[in-house]
Amino acid sequence: MEPRKGRPRSPETIARDHRIIEILTTEGALSRNDLAARLGISRSLTSIAINRLKDSGQVRRCVNDEGENVWTVAVEEPCP
Numbered sequence: 001m002e003p004r005k006g007r008p009r010s011p012e013t014i015a016r017d018h019r020i021i022e023i024l025t026t027e028g029a030l031s032r033n034d035l036a037a038r039l040g041i042s043r044s045l046t047s048i049a050i051n052r053l054k055d056s057g058q059v060r061r062c063v064n065d066e067g068e069n070v071w072t073v074a075v076e077e078p079c080p
Helices: 011-027 030-039 043-055
Strands: 060-063 067-070
Touching: 011 030, 011 043, 030 067, 043 060
Parallel strands: none
Antiparallel strands: 060 067
8 A cells, every 4th residue: 555645634624525425416417616605615725625625536627517517526527
């Protein structure tokens, strides 16, 4: 097993990531702003979490019918 890089994630960070996955699973694709509002955190903190989840292959970016960037957990399916 390859050693982990960087410092361990805090329980708060892990819980936030799980909450984002939960919200996207139940509500479908959402924008960064919508996620931030649902979580009650800043857009920048939401972006950091989304990027971490994207890098780990748990979420991906799509563009909805209005041309807005949205995030989804449906990484193996076509964008909604």
